[in-house]
Amino acid sequence: MPGIDHYLWLSSILFCIGVAGVLLRRNGIILLMCIELMLNAVNLLFTAFSTYYQDSAGQIFVFFIMVVAAAEVAVGLAILVMIYRNTKSVDVSIMDKLKF
Amino acid sequence: MLSYLFYILGGLTIFTALRMILASNPVHSVLYLIATFFLISGQYLLMNAQFLFIVNLIVYAGAIMVLFLFVLMLLNLNKETEPQKSIKSKFTMVISAGILMITLLAAFIQNQHDPASLPLTDIGLVKNLGRVLFTNYVVPFEISSILFLAAMVGAVLVGKQKNEEMEEINE
Structure with a gap:
Protein backbone atom coordinates (compact mmCIF):
# COMPACT_ATOMS: atom_id res chain seq x y z
CA MET A 1 0.00 0.00 0.00
CA PRO A 2 1.23 3.52 -0.75
CA GLY A 3 1.69 5.95 2.14
CA ILE A 4 -0.20 9.13 2.99
CA ASP A 5 2.47 11.26 1.27
CA HIS A 6 1.63 9.76 -2.11
CA TYR A 7 -2.02 10.66 -1.72
CA LEU A 8 -1.09 14.21 -0.63
CA TRP A 9 0.97 14.63 -3.80
CA LEU A 10 -1.58 13.11 -6.14
CA SER A 11 -4.48 15.18 -4.82
CA SER A 12 -2.58 18.45 -4.80
CA ILE A 13 -1.49 17.85 -8.41
CA LEU A 14 -5.09 17.07 -9.42
CA PHE A 15 -6.36 20.14 -7.55
CA CYS A 16 -3.86 22.39 -9.32
CA ILE A 17 -4.83 20.93 -12.71
CA GLY A 18 -8.41 21.92 -11.84
CA VAL A 19 -7.29 25.43 -10.89
CA ALA A 20 -5.36 25.75 -14.16
CA GLY A 21 -8.45 24.62 -16.08
CA VAL A 22 -10.65 27.23 -14.41
CA LEU A 23 -8.10 29.92 -15.24
CA LEU A 24 -7.42 28.77 -18.82
CA ARG A 25 -10.80 27.92 -20.29
CA ARG A 26 -13.64 30.24 -21.25
CA ASN A 27 -16.39 27.68 -21.83
CA GLY A 28 -18.77 27.78 -18.85
CA ILE A 29 -19.50 24.04 -18.93
CA ILE A 30 -15.80 23.16 -18.84
CA LEU A 31 -15.36 25.58 -15.93
CA LEU A 32 -17.98 23.61 -13.98
CA MET A 33 -16.18 20.38 -14.91
CA CYS A 34 -12.89 21.75 -13.57
CA ILE A 35 -14.64 22.59 -10.29
CA GLU A 36 -15.82 18.96 -10.16
CA LEU A 37 -12.21 17.83 -10.66
CA MET A 38 -11.08 20.00 -7.73
CA LEU A 39 -13.85 18.58 -5.52
CA ASN A 40 -12.75 15.07 -6.48
CA ALA A 41 -9.14 15.81 -5.56
CA VAL A 42 -10.31 16.92 -2.12
CA ASN A 43 -12.54 13.83 -1.81
CA LEU A 44 -9.56 11.59 -2.53
CA LEU A 45 -7.51 13.25 0.20
CA PHE A 46 -10.42 13.02 2.67
CA THR A 47 -10.66 9.29 2.02
CA ALA A 48 -6.89 8.82 2.33
CA PHE A 49 -6.80 10.56 5.72
CA SER A 50 -9.91 8.70 6.84
CA THR A 51 -8.10 5.44 6.11
CA TYR A 52 -4.91 6.74 7.72
CA TYR A 53 -6.59 7.64 11.02
CA GLN A 54 -9.12 4.76 10.77
CA ASP A 55 -11.94 7.25 11.35
CA SER A 56 -15.08 7.00 9.25
CA ALA A 57 -16.02 10.69 9.64
CA GLY A 58 -13.86 11.57 6.61
CA GLN A 59 -15.72 9.18 4.34
CA ILE A 60 -19.08 10.47 5.60
CA PHE A 61 -17.89 13.96 4.74
CA VAL A 62 -16.98 12.82 1.21
CA PHE A 63 -20.54 11.57 0.84
CA PHE A 64 -21.90 15.00 1.80
CA ILE A 65 -19.48 16.72 -0.60
CA MET A 66 -20.89 14.54 -3.38
CA VAL A 67 -24.43 15.58 -2.40
CA VAL A 68 -23.52 19.27 -2.54
CA ALA A 69 -21.65 18.79 -5.84
CA ALA A 70 -24.69 17.15 -7.45
CA ALA A 71 -26.96 20.01 -6.32
CA GLU A 72 -24.42 22.56 -7.51
CA VAL A 73 -24.15 20.98 -10.95
CA ALA A 74 -27.94 20.85 -11.38
CA VAL A 75 -28.40 24.54 -10.56
CA GLY A 76 -25.24 25.63 -12.41
CA LEU A 77 -26.20 23.86 -15.62
CA ALA A 78 -29.73 25.33 -15.44
CA ILE A 79 -28.19 28.81 -15.14
CA LEU A 80 -25.86 28.07 -18.08
CA VAL A 81 -28.79 26.91 -20.24
CA MET A 82 -30.62 30.14 -19.37
CA ILE A 83 -27.55 32.24 -20.26
CA TYR A 84 -27.20 30.36 -23.55
CA ARG A 85 -30.84 31.02 -24.35
CA ASN A 86 -30.40 34.75 -23.84
CA THR A 87 -26.95 35.31 -25.34
CA LYS A 88 -26.43 32.28 -27.66
CA SER A 89 -23.09 31.57 -26.00
CA VAL A 90 -21.67 29.94 -22.87
CA ASP A 91 -18.51 32.03 -22.99
CA VAL A 92 -17.92 33.29 -19.46
CA SER A 93 -16.16 36.44 -20.64
CA ILE A 94 -19.44 37.89 -21.96
CA MET A 95 -20.94 37.58 -18.48
CA ASP A 96 -19.17 40.68 -17.22
CA LYS A 97 -22.13 42.96 -17.86
CA LEU A 98 -22.39 43.75 -14.15
CA LYS A 99 -18.83 45.03 -14.22
CA PHE A 100 -18.64 48.78 -13.74
CA MET B 1 2.11 -4.83 -5.82
CA LEU B 2 -0.57 -2.39 -4.64
CA SER B 3 2.05 0.35 -4.77
CA TYR B 4 2.59 -0.25 -8.49
CA LEU B 5 -1.16 -0.16 -8.99
CA PHE B 6 -1.25 3.21 -7.21
CA TYR B 7 1.44 4.63 -9.48
CA ILE B 8 -0.26 3.36 -12.64
CA LEU B 9 -3.65 4.71 -11.56
CA GLY B 10 -2.17 8.02 -10.39
CA GLY B 11 -0.19 8.60 -13.57
CA LEU B 12 -3.20 7.82 -15.73
CA THR B 13 -5.38 10.12 -13.57
CA ILE B 14 -3.00 13.05 -14.03
CA PHE B 15 -2.73 12.32 -17.77
CA THR B 16 -6.52 12.23 -18.31
CA ALA B 17 -7.04 15.33 -16.14
CA LEU B 18 -4.48 17.23 -18.22
CA ARG B 19 -6.13 16.05 -21.44
CA MET B 20 -9.46 17.20 -19.98
CA ILE B 21 -8.37 20.81 -19.55
CA LEU B 22 -6.41 20.87 -22.83
CA ALA B 23 -8.92 19.23 -25.20
CA SER B 24 -10.38 21.77 -27.63
CA ASN B 25 -13.56 19.77 -28.25
CA PRO B 26 -15.92 19.97 -25.20
CA VAL B 27 -17.19 16.42 -25.76
CA HIS B 28 -13.63 15.08 -25.52
CA SER B 29 -13.26 17.05 -22.29
CA VAL B 30 -16.32 15.35 -20.81
CA LEU B 31 -15.10 11.90 -21.88
CA TYR B 32 -11.65 12.47 -20.36
CA LEU B 33 -13.27 13.68 -17.13
CA ILE B 34 -15.34 10.47 -17.01
CA ALA B 35 -12.09 8.50 -17.36
CA THR B 36 -10.57 10.57 -14.54
CA PHE B 37 -13.51 9.76 -12.27
CA PHE B 38 -13.21 6.06 -13.06
CA LEU B 39 -9.52 6.13 -12.15
CA ILE B 40 -10.23 8.01 -8.90
CA SER B 41 -12.81 5.31 -8.11
CA GLY B 42 -9.99 2.82 -8.55
CA GLN B 43 -8.04 4.70 -5.89
CA TYR B 44 -11.02 4.35 -3.52
CA LEU B 45 -11.04 0.62 -4.13
CA LEU B 46 -7.31 0.54 -3.37
CA MET B 47 -8.09 2.09 0.04
CA ASN B 48 -10.89 -0.46 0.60
CA ALA B 49 -13.52 2.31 0.62
CA GLN B 50 -16.10 0.22 -1.20
CA PHE B 51 -19.08 2.46 -0.46
CA LEU B 52 -17.36 5.52 -1.94
CA PHE B 53 -16.19 3.45 -4.91
CA ILE B 54 -19.76 2.56 -5.83
CA VAL B 55 -21.17 6.01 -5.05
CA ASN B 56 -18.43 7.72 -7.08
CA LEU B 57 -19.16 5.48 -10.06
CA ILE B 58 -22.94 5.92 -9.89
CA VAL B 59 -23.19 9.58 -8.91
CA TYR B 60 -20.16 11.14 -10.60
CA ALA B 61 -19.31 9.01 -13.60
CA GLY B 62 -22.97 8.14 -14.08
CA ALA B 63 -25.40 10.89 -13.19
CA ILE B 64 -23.38 14.10 -13.16
CA MET B 65 -21.37 13.43 -16.32
CA VAL B 66 -24.50 12.36 -18.20
CA LEU B 67 -26.01 15.71 -17.17
CA PHE B 68 -22.95 17.52 -18.55
CA LEU B 69 -23.03 15.56 -21.80
CA PHE B 70 -26.77 16.10 -22.13
CA VAL B 71 -26.48 19.89 -21.75
CA LEU B 72 -23.53 19.95 -24.16
CA MET B 73 -25.56 18.11 -26.81
CA LEU B 74 -28.68 20.17 -26.06
CA LEU B 75 -26.85 23.46 -26.61
CA ASN B 76 -25.14 22.00 -29.71
CA LEU B 77 -21.72 22.97 -28.43
CA ASN B 78 -19.93 19.84 -29.63
CA LYS B 79 -17.85 21.93 -32.03
CA GLU B 80 -14.57 23.65 -31.49
CA THR B 81 -16.07 27.13 -31.37
CA GLU B 82 -14.54 28.28 -28.12
CA PRO B 83 -12.69 31.59 -28.44
CA GLN B 84 -9.19 31.34 -27.11
CA LYS B 85 -7.49 33.59 -24.62
CA SER B 86 -4.34 35.40 -25.68
CA ILE B 87 -1.04 33.55 -25.35
CA LYS B 88 0.17 36.06 -22.79
CA SER B 89 -2.76 35.58 -20.42
CA LYS B 90 -2.61 31.79 -20.88
CA PHE B 91 1.08 31.87 -19.93
CA THR B 92 0.28 33.96 -16.84
CA MET B 93 -2.44 31.54 -15.74
CA VAL B 94 -0.33 28.42 -16.19
CA ILE B 95 2.47 30.08 -14.21
CA SER B 96 0.11 31.03 -11.36
CA ALA B 97 -1.39 27.54 -11.15
CA GLY B 98 2.13 26.08 -11.24
CA ILE B 99 3.23 28.34 -8.40
CA LEU B 100 0.26 27.12 -6.33
CA MET B 101 1.27 23.53 -7.00
CA ILE B 102 4.93 24.15 -6.11
CA THR B 103 3.83 25.84 -2.86
CA LEU B 104 1.61 22.92 -1.87
CA LEU B 105 4.19 20.28 -2.74
CA ALA B 106 6.97 22.19 -0.98
CA ALA B 107 4.85 22.40 2.16
CA PHE B 108 4.33 18.62 2.05
CA ILE B 109 8.04 17.97 1.58
CA GLN B 110 8.86 20.24 4.52
CA ASN B 111 6.64 18.31 6.91
CA GLN B 112 7.95 14.81 7.36
CA HIS B 113 5.04 12.41 7.39
CA ASP B 114 4.74 8.84 8.49
CA PRO B 115 6.46 6.87 5.72
CA ALA B 116 4.48 3.74 6.57
CA SER B 117 1.82 2.59 4.15
CA LEU B 118 -1.87 3.16 4.81
CA PRO B 119 -3.46 0.56 7.11
CA LEU B 120 -5.97 -1.84 5.64
CA THR B 121 -9.30 -1.09 7.34
CA ASP B 122 -12.88 -2.12 6.83
CA ILE B 123 -14.46 1.20 7.88
CA GLY B 124 -15.27 1.94 4.23
CA LEU B 125 -17.57 -1.05 3.76
CA VAL B 126 -21.21 -0.26 3.05
CA LYS B 127 -22.35 -1.93 6.28
CA ASN B 128 -20.03 -0.03 8.63
CA LEU B 129 -20.40 3.33 6.89
CA GLY B 130 -24.17 2.98 6.75
CA ARG B 131 -24.32 2.32 10.47
CA VAL B 132 -22.31 5.48 11.21
CA LEU B 133 -24.33 7.52 8.72
CA PHE B 134 -27.68 6.58 10.23
CA THR B 135 -26.67 6.89 13.87
CA ASN B 136 -24.25 9.80 14.30
Whole structure:
Protein backbone atom coordinates (compact mmCIF):
# COMPACT_ATOMS: atom_id res chain seq x y z
CA MET A 1 0.00 0.00 0.00
CA PRO A 2 1.23 3.52 -0.75
CA GLY A 3 1.69 5.95 2.14
CA ILE A 4 -0.20 9.13 2.99
CA ASP A 5 2.47 11.26 1.27
CA HIS A 6 1.63 9.76 -2.11
CA TYR A 7 -2.02 10.66 -1.72
CA LEU A 8 -1.09 14.21 -0.63
CA TRP A 9 0.97 14.63 -3.80
CA LEU A 10 -1.58 13.11 -6.14
CA SER A 11 -4.48 15.18 -4.82
CA SER A 12 -2.58 18.45 -4.80
CA ILE A 13 -1.49 17.85 -8.41
CA LEU A 14 -5.09 17.07 -9.42
CA PHE A 15 -6.36 20.14 -7.55
CA CYS A 16 -3.86 22.39 -9.32
CA ILE A 17 -4.83 20.93 -12.71
CA GLY A 18 -8.41 21.92 -11.84
CA VAL A 19 -7.29 25.43 -10.89
CA ALA A 20 -5.36 25.75 -14.16
CA GLY A 21 -8.45 24.62 -16.08
CA VAL A 22 -10.65 27.23 -14.41
CA LEU A 23 -8.10 29.92 -15.24
CA LEU A 24 -7.42 28.77 -18.82
CA ARG A 25 -10.80 27.92 -20.29
CA ARG A 26 -13.64 30.24 -21.25
CA ASN A 27 -16.39 27.68 -21.83
CA GLY A 28 -18.77 27.78 -18.85
CA ILE A 29 -19.50 24.04 -18.93
CA ILE A 30 -15.80 23.16 -18.84
CA LEU A 31 -15.36 25.58 -15.93
CA LEU A 32 -17.98 23.61 -13.98
CA MET A 33 -16.18 20.38 -14.91
CA CYS A 34 -12.89 21.75 -13.57
CA ILE A 35 -14.64 22.59 -10.29
CA GLU A 36 -15.82 18.96 -10.16
CA LEU A 37 -12.21 17.83 -10.66
CA MET A 38 -11.08 20.00 -7.73
CA LEU A 39 -13.85 18.58 -5.52
CA ASN A 40 -12.75 15.07 -6.48
CA ALA A 41 -9.14 15.81 -5.56
CA VAL A 42 -10.31 16.92 -2.12
CA ASN A 43 -12.54 13.83 -1.81
CA LEU A 44 -9.56 11.59 -2.53
CA LEU A 45 -7.51 13.25 0.20
CA PHE A 46 -10.42 13.02 2.67
CA THR A 47 -10.66 9.29 2.02
CA ALA A 48 -6.89 8.82 2.33
CA PHE A 49 -6.80 10.56 5.72
CA SER A 50 -9.91 8.70 6.84
CA THR A 51 -8.10 5.44 6.11
CA TYR A 52 -4.91 6.74 7.72
CA TYR A 53 -6.59 7.64 11.02
CA GLN A 54 -9.12 4.76 10.77
CA ASP A 55 -11.94 7.25 11.35
CA SER A 56 -15.08 7.00 9.25
CA ALA A 57 -16.02 10.69 9.64
CA GLY A 58 -13.86 11.57 6.61
CA GLN A 59 -15.72 9.18 4.34
CA ILE A 60 -19.08 10.47 5.60
CA PHE A 61 -17.89 13.96 4.74
CA VAL A 62 -16.98 12.82 1.21
CA PHE A 63 -20.54 11.57 0.84
CA PHE A 64 -21.90 15.00 1.80
CA ILE A 65 -19.48 16.72 -0.60
CA MET A 66 -20.89 14.54 -3.38
CA VAL A 67 -24.43 15.58 -2.40
CA VAL A 68 -23.52 19.27 -2.54
CA ALA A 69 -21.65 18.79 -5.84
CA ALA A 70 -24.69 17.15 -7.45
CA ALA A 71 -26.96 20.01 -6.32
CA GLU A 72 -24.42 22.56 -7.51
CA VAL A 73 -24.15 20.98 -10.95
CA ALA A 74 -27.94 20.85 -11.38
CA VAL A 75 -28.40 24.54 -10.56
CA GLY A 76 -25.24 25.63 -12.41
CA LEU A 77 -26.20 23.86 -15.62
CA ALA A 78 -29.73 25.33 -15.44
CA ILE A 79 -28.19 28.81 -15.14
CA LEU A 80 -25.86 28.07 -18.08
CA VAL A 81 -28.79 26.91 -20.24
CA MET A 82 -30.62 30.14 -19.37
CA ILE A 83 -27.55 32.24 -20.26
CA TYR A 84 -27.20 30.36 -23.55
CA ARG A 85 -30.84 31.02 -24.35
CA ASN A 86 -30.40 34.75 -23.84
CA THR A 87 -26.95 35.31 -25.34
CA LYS A 88 -26.43 32.28 -27.66
CA SER A 89 -23.09 31.57 -26.00
CA VAL A 90 -21.67 29.94 -22.87
CA ASP A 91 -18.51 32.03 -22.99
CA VAL A 92 -17.92 33.29 -19.46
CA SER A 93 -16.16 36.44 -20.64
CA ILE A 94 -19.44 37.89 -21.96
CA MET A 95 -20.94 37.58 -18.48
CA ASP A 96 -19.17 40.68 -17.22
CA LYS A 97 -22.13 42.96 -17.86
CA LEU A 98 -22.39 43.75 -14.15
CA LYS A 99 -18.83 45.03 -14.22
CA PHE A 100 -18.64 48.78 -13.74
CA MET B 1 2.11 -4.83 -5.82
CA LEU B 2 -0.57 -2.39 -4.64
CA SER B 3 2.05 0.35 -4.77
CA TYR B 4 2.59 -0.25 -8.49
CA LEU B 5 -1.16 -0.16 -8.99
CA PHE B 6 -1.25 3.21 -7.21
CA TYR B 7 1.44 4.63 -9.48
CA ILE B 8 -0.26 3.36 -12.64
CA LEU B 9 -3.65 4.71 -11.56
CA GLY B 10 -2.17 8.02 -10.39
CA GLY B 11 -0.19 8.60 -13.57
CA LEU B 12 -3.20 7.82 -15.73
CA THR B 13 -5.38 10.12 -13.57
CA ILE B 14 -3.00 13.05 -14.03
CA PHE B 15 -2.73 12.32 -17.77
CA THR B 16 -6.52 12.23 -18.31
CA ALA B 17 -7.04 15.33 -16.14
CA LEU B 18 -4.48 17.23 -18.22
CA ARG B 19 -6.13 16.05 -21.44
CA MET B 20 -9.46 17.20 -19.98
CA ILE B 21 -8.37 20.81 -19.55
CA LEU B 22 -6.41 20.87 -22.83
CA ALA B 23 -8.92 19.23 -25.20
CA SER B 24 -10.38 21.77 -27.63
CA ASN B 25 -13.56 19.77 -28.25
CA PRO B 26 -15.92 19.97 -25.20
CA VAL B 27 -17.19 16.42 -25.76
CA HIS B 28 -13.63 15.08 -25.52
CA SER B 29 -13.26 17.05 -22.29
CA VAL B 30 -16.32 15.35 -20.81
CA LEU B 31 -15.10 11.90 -21.88
CA TYR B 32 -11.65 12.47 -20.36
CA LEU B 33 -13.27 13.68 -17.13
CA ILE B 34 -15.34 10.47 -17.01
CA ALA B 35 -12.09 8.50 -17.36
CA THR B 36 -10.57 10.57 -14.54
CA PHE B 37 -13.51 9.76 -12.27
CA PHE B 38 -13.21 6.06 -13.06
CA LEU B 39 -9.52 6.13 -12.15
CA ILE B 40 -10.23 8.01 -8.90
CA SER B 41 -12.81 5.31 -8.11
CA GLY B 42 -9.99 2.82 -8.55
CA GLN B 43 -8.04 4.70 -5.89
CA TYR B 44 -11.02 4.35 -3.52
CA LEU B 45 -11.04 0.62 -4.13
CA LEU B 46 -7.31 0.54 -3.37
CA MET B 47 -8.09 2.09 0.04
CA ASN B 48 -10.89 -0.46 0.60
CA ALA B 49 -13.52 2.31 0.62
CA GLN B 50 -16.10 0.22 -1.20
CA PHE B 51 -19.08 2.46 -0.46
CA LEU B 52 -17.36 5.52 -1.94
CA PHE B 53 -16.19 3.45 -4.91
CA ILE B 54 -19.76 2.56 -5.83
CA VAL B 55 -21.17 6.01 -5.05
CA ASN B 56 -18.43 7.72 -7.08
CA LEU B 57 -19.16 5.48 -10.06
CA ILE B 58 -22.94 5.92 -9.89
CA VAL B 59 -23.19 9.58 -8.91
CA TYR B 60 -20.16 11.14 -10.60
CA ALA B 61 -19.31 9.01 -13.60
CA GLY B 62 -22.97 8.14 -14.08
CA ALA B 63 -25.40 10.89 -13.19
CA ILE B 64 -23.38 14.10 -13.16
CA MET B 65 -21.37 13.43 -16.32
CA VAL B 66 -24.50 12.36 -18.20
CA LEU B 67 -26.01 15.71 -17.17
CA PHE B 68 -22.95 17.52 -18.55
CA LEU B 69 -23.03 15.56 -21.80
CA PHE B 70 -26.77 16.10 -22.13
CA VAL B 71 -26.48 19.89 -21.75
CA LEU B 72 -23.53 19.95 -24.16
CA MET B 73 -25.56 18.11 -26.81
CA LEU B 74 -28.68 20.17 -26.06
CA LEU B 75 -26.85 23.46 -26.61
CA ASN B 76 -25.14 22.00 -29.71
CA LEU B 77 -21.72 22.97 -28.43
CA ASN B 78 -19.93 19.84 -29.63
CA LYS B 79 -17.85 21.93 -32.03
CA GLU B 80 -14.57 23.65 -31.49
CA THR B 81 -16.07 27.13 -31.37
CA GLU B 82 -14.54 28.28 -28.12
CA PRO B 83 -12.69 31.59 -28.44
CA GLN B 84 -9.19 31.34 -27.11
CA LYS B 85 -7.49 33.59 -24.62
CA SER B 86 -4.34 35.40 -25.68
CA ILE B 87 -1.04 33.55 -25.35
CA LYS B 88 0.17 36.06 -22.79
CA SER B 89 -2.76 35.58 -20.42
CA LYS B 90 -2.61 31.79 -20.88
CA PHE B 91 1.08 31.87 -19.93
CA THR B 92 0.28 33.96 -16.84
CA MET B 93 -2.44 31.54 -15.74
CA VAL B 94 -0.33 28.42 -16.19
CA ILE B 95 2.47 30.08 -14.21
CA SER B 96 0.11 31.03 -11.36
CA ALA B 97 -1.39 27.54 -11.15
CA GLY B 98 2.13 26.08 -11.24
CA ILE B 99 3.23 28.34 -8.40
CA LEU B 100 0.26 27.12 -6.33
CA MET B 101 1.27 23.53 -7.00
CA ILE B 102 4.93 24.15 -6.11
CA THR B 103 3.83 25.84 -2.86
CA LEU B 104 1.61 22.92 -1.87
CA LEU B 105 4.19 20.28 -2.74
CA ALA B 106 6.97 22.19 -0.98
CA ALA B 107 4.85 22.40 2.16
CA PHE B 108 4.33 18.62 2.05
CA ILE B 109 8.04 17.97 1.58
CA GLN B 110 8.86 20.24 4.52
CA ASN B 111 6.64 18.31 6.91
CA GLN B 112 7.95 14.81 7.36
CA HIS B 113 5.04 12.41 7.39
CA ASP B 114 4.74 8.84 8.49
CA PRO B 115 6.46 6.87 5.72
CA ALA B 116 4.48 3.74 6.57
CA SER B 117 1.82 2.59 4.15
CA LEU B 118 -1.87 3.16 4.81
CA PRO B 119 -3.46 0.56 7.11
CA LEU B 120 -5.97 -1.84 5.64
CA THR B 121 -9.30 -1.09 7.34
CA ASP B 122 -12.88 -2.12 6.83
CA ILE B 123 -14.46 1.20 7.88
CA GLY B 124 -15.27 1.94 4.23
CA LEU B 125 -17.57 -1.05 3.76
CA VAL B 126 -21.21 -0.26 3.05
CA LYS B 127 -22.35 -1.93 6.28
CA ASN B 128 -20.03 -0.03 8.63
CA LEU B 129 -20.40 3.33 6.89
CA GLY B 130 -24.17 2.98 6.75
CA ARG B 131 -24.32 2.32 10.47
CA VAL B 132 -22.31 5.48 11.21
CA LEU B 133 -24.33 7.52 8.72
CA PHE B 134 -27.68 6.58 10.23
CA THR B 135 -26.67 6.89 13.87
CA ASN B 136 -24.25 9.80 14.30
CA TYR B 137 -24.96 11.72 11.10
CA VAL B 138 -28.69 11.27 10.59
CA VAL B 139 -29.55 14.98 10.99
CA PRO B 140 -27.05 16.17 8.31
CA PHE B 141 -28.36 13.36 6.10
CA GLU B 142 -31.94 14.66 6.37
CA ILE B 143 -30.80 18.27 5.86
CA SER B 144 -28.97 17.21 2.69
CA SER B 145 -32.21 15.77 1.34
CA ILE B 146 -33.84 19.19 1.87
CA LEU B 147 -30.88 20.73 0.01
CA PHE B 148 -31.50 18.32 -2.87
CA LEU B 149 -35.18 19.26 -2.99
CA ALA B 150 -34.31 22.97 -3.02
CA ALA B 151 -31.75 22.42 -5.79
CA MET B 152 -34.28 20.46 -7.86
CA VAL B 153 -36.96 23.16 -7.51
CA GLY B 154 -34.35 25.84 -8.23
CA ALA B 155 -33.08 24.08 -11.36
CA VAL B 156 -36.61 23.67 -12.74
CA LEU B 157 -37.48 27.28 -11.90
CA VAL B 158 -34.32 28.71 -13.48
CA GLY B 159 -34.43 26.49 -16.56
CA LYS B 160 -38.14 26.97 -17.27
CA GLN B 161 -39.07 28.96 -20.37
CA LYS B 162 -41.45 31.86 -19.95
CA ASN B 163 -45.00 31.42 -21.22
CA GLU B 164 -44.68 34.04 -23.99
CA GLU B 165 -41.59 32.30 -25.38
CA MET B 166 -43.41 28.98 -25.40
CA GLU B 167 -46.31 30.52 -27.32
CA GLU B 168 -43.90 32.01 -29.84
CA ILE B 169 -42.34 28.61 -30.40
CA ASN B 170 -45.76 26.95 -30.72
CA GLU B 171 -46.90 29.49 -33.30
